Amino acid sequence: xxxxxLRRIALLVPVVIGITLAVFxxxxxxxxxxxxxxxxxxxxxxxxxxxxxxxxxxxxxxxxYLIFMKSLVQGDLGHxxxxxxxxxxxxxxxxxxxxxxxxxxxxxxxxxxxPAAILAALRPNxxxxxxxxxxxxxxxxxPGYWLGVVLVYAFxxxxxxxxxxxxxxxxxxxxxxxxxxxxxxxxxxxPLVLRALRASVMETLRAGYVDTARAKGLAPRLVLRRHVxxxxxxxxxxxxxxxxGYLIGGTVIxxxxxxIPGLGSLMIISIGTRDYPTIQAITLVFAVLVVLINLAxxxxxxxxxxxxxxxIR
Amino acid sequence: MTAAAVPSGKRPRRRFFRRRxxxxxxxxxxxxxxxxxxxxxxxxxxxxxxxxxxLDASLLPPSLDHPFGTDNLGRDVLLRIIHGAAIDLQxxxxxxxxxxxxxxxxxGxxxxYGSLADxxxxxxVDIVVAFPFFVLVIAIIxxxxxxxxxxxxxxxxxxxxxxxxxxxxxxxVAKQMDYTRAARVLGFSDARILIRHLLPNVIVQALIxxxxxxxxxxxxxxxxxxxxxxxxxxxxxxxxxxxxxxxxLARAPWISALPGLVIVALAAAFSLFGDGLADxxxxxxxx
Numbered sequence: 001x002x003x004x005x006l007r008r009i010a011l012l013v014p015v016v017i018g019i020t021l022a023v024f025x026x027x028x029x030x031x032x033x034x035x036x037x038x039x040x041x042x043x044x045x046x047x048x049x050x051x052x053x054x055x056x057x058x059x060x061x062x063x064x065y066l067i068f069m070k071s072l073v074q075g076d077l078g079h080x081x082x083x084x085x086x087x088x089x090x091x092x093x094x095x096x097x098x099x100x101x102x103x104x105x106x107x108x109x110x111x112x113x114x115p116a117a118i119l120a121a122l123r124p125n126x127x128x129x130x131x132x133x134x135x136x137x138x139x140x141x142x143p144g145y146w147l148g149v150v151l152v153y154a155f156x157x158x159x160x161x162x163x164x165x166x167x168x169x170x171x172x173x174x175x176x177x178x179x180x181x182x183x184x185x186x187x188x189x190x191p192l193v194l195r196a197l198r199a200s201v202m203e204t205l206r207a208g209y210v211d212t213a214r215a216k217g218l219a220p221r222l223v224l225r226r227h228v229x230x231x232x233x234x235x236x237x238x239x240x241x242x243x244x245g246y247l248i249g250g251t252v253i254x255x256x257x258x259x260i261p262g263l264g265s266l267m268i269i270s271i272g273t274r275d276y277p278t279i280q281a282i283t284l285v286f287a288v289l290v291v292l293i294n295l296a297x298x299x300x301x302x303x304x305x306x307x308x309x310x311x312i313r
Numbered sequence: 314m315t316a317a318a319v320p321s322g323k324r325p326r327r328r329f330f331r332r333r334x335x336x337x338x339x340x341x342x343x344x345x346x347x348x349x350x351x352x353x354x355x356x357x358x359x360x361x362x363x364x365x366x367x368l369d370a371s372l373l374p375p376s377l378d379h380p381f382g383t384d385n386l387g388r389d390v391l392l393r394i395i396h397g398a399a400i401d402l403q404x405x406x407x408x409x410x411x412x413x414x415x416x417x418x419x420x421g422x423x424x425x426y427g428s429l430a431d432x433x434x435x436x437x438v439d440i441v442v443a444f445p446f447f448v449l450v451i452a453i454i455x456x457x458x459x460x461x462x463x464x465x466x467x468x469x470x471x472x473x474x475x476x477x478x479x480x481x482x483x484x485x486v487a488k489q490m491d492y493t494r495a496a497r498v499l500g501f502s503d504a505r506i507l508i509r510h511l512l513p514n515v516i517v518q519a520l521i522x523x524x525x526x527x528x529x530x531x532x533x534x535x536x537x538x539x540x541x542x543x544x545x546x547x548x549x550x551x552x553x554x555x556x557x558x559x560x561x562l563a564r565a566p567w568i569s570a571l572p573g574l575v576i577v578a579l580a581a582a583f584s585l586f587g588d589g590l591a592d593x594x595x596x597x598x599x600x
Contacts, residue, residue: 014436014439015439015440015443018436018439018440018443019440019443019444021440022440022441022444022449026452026453026456027456029453029456029457030456137581137584137585137588138577138580138581138584140525140528140529140580140584141528141532141576141577141579141580141581141583141584142577142580143532143535143536143552143555143573143576143577144532144536145536145539145540145552145555146539146555146569146572146573146576147573149555149558149559149562149569149570149573150569150570150573152562153562153563153566153569153570157562157563157566244445245442245444245445245446245447245448246445246446246447248445248447248448249445249446249447249448250447252445252447252448252451253447253536253539253540256540257559267448267451267452267455268451268540268541268542270455271451271454271455271459271542272541274455276455276456279452279455279456280452282448282452283444283448283449283452286444286445286448287443287444287445287448290443290444290445291443
């Protein structure tokens with residue numbers, strides 16, 4: 001397991017370097033002189049020269065990148081122009097609500113999509129199967145932010161049982177405050193994963209060990225629980241991991257609909273205030289999050305399935 | 314050249330469809346025609362100004378005079394939705410076309426020539442797909458500035474990778490096929506082989522993907538409008554309208570609700586069409 005872990009992490013190095021390169025050059029896309037753009041039109045030439053120097057803009061691009069990497073390794077993500085505090089502390093403070101929302105939405109997605117996929121796969125062409133097919137055709141066009149607005153109207157205004165916006169103060173409140181946002185994300189994610197999940201359950205149903213379990217007279221319910229569900233869960237993890245980018249995109253939008261103090265709402269605020277170091281840092285954090293989640297998926301997979309460990313080694 | 318393939322002077326009659334098209338393809342196609350006609354002729358027939366203020370008629374609920382009600386500035390919601398159709402269809406088109414074109418060319422060439430060019434392209438693809446799509450798009454918009462044109466640039470810069478991957482994979486298979494070898498033996502140029510022989514074969518998957526991408530493009534564009542990063546008010550873009558209505562949700566829910574329903578209906582048209590197209594072009598896969 002240790003060797004597998006090392007090998008898997010070594011494969012990530014070029015991707016992570018690529019990510020830092022992309023984030024580094026992102027800021028260089030700003031038309032004109034970044035220092036002038038950052039400081040606004042009223043900046044004095046001396047101030048511009050000074051900022052150019054602190055940003056390292058007066059040196060070659062290669063050196064600039066090395067400076068960027070050096071501070072990155074030291075955990076220094078720069079200084080926010082708008083909040084006048086280090087970006088790293090801003091990001092750290094905003095990370096928990098986003099992670100909570102991501103996990104919550106993933107859990108709800110599994111709770112909705114998995115039973116639906118099993119129902120559809122057990123009885124192909126039944127009314128359930130048709131419903132799943134229709135849901136995955138039409139659900140794809142459901143705008144998540146609009147669904148959020150509709151749910152706010154339904155459950156916070158028309159039938160006021162849930163909070164309209166915010167994150168809450170303690171764990172219990174997090175669960176109630178984030179219920180609507182997480183449900184919104186889950187409902188727009190479900191159509192994307194339903195078909196793949198249905199296919200993976202179908203495949204499991206055709207496996208030899210399922211025939212064996214049935215042949216030895218195991219109750220259908222037990223066959224389903226012990227053999228089908230357990231084995232179909234693994235591809236389900238893959239399907240969810242494949243859509244992690246979509247999931248993160250969804251949280252960025254939904255955090256803004258429900259005014260959740262996470263990274264996504266910070267990103268939109270920072271775009272409004274042209275707070276480039278913060279935008280840069282959040283982009284980087286989200287990309288690293290994707291890399292880490294993919295790594296975690298592989299590790300869970302390897303832990304559950306020894307065949308894979310052997311194959312990769 | 315083509316005449317040689319049909320020796321007996323009389324050409325076989327070419328039918329528009331080679332097989333019976335699936336019903337979803339026809340229904341989806343008709344729905345798309347409806348939306349396009351609405352986007353082009355709707356504003357010509359009802360040519361009132363969708364941005365003009367009528368403060369004496371603000372927040373009116375749906376009625377015979379205003380079937381979809383009015384917003385906080387007294388603008389007719391149905392009028393704005395009809396005038397917005399052209400914007401949102403344009404968003405779908407211009408988020409897909411650049412990505413499709415760039416991605417197909419880059420992916421096709423990488424797959425055809427292989428070696429270093431392929432390696433470089435695929436490493437670039439790896440980097441772009443490491444980012445969540447939406448996050449990278451809004452990061453680029455943050456740098457370029459909000460607005461439709463910059464949004465198209467940002468989506469093009471990120472979106473080409475999906476097409477490059479699809480077309481490259483198809484190209485790797487197609488370039489090994491007998492018809493490609495035959496064309497090479499006949500001494501045709503690379504350009505001719507690529508355009509006449511390979512392009513029609515490798516582009517199919519990319520086109521199927523583009524119909525679902527069209528929906529994602531409209532959803533992306535309208536959500537950027539909602540966040541204030543895409544189309545700018547007072548443009549009657551549907552995402553912008555949903556955002557404008559959000560502040561008046563308790564008093565006038567129709568302002569936000571109806572443009573969203575329209576997005577769902579438009580997306581359904583392309584979803585049905587894409588589903589049918591996939592069935593039609595590769596009938597062996599789904600069954």
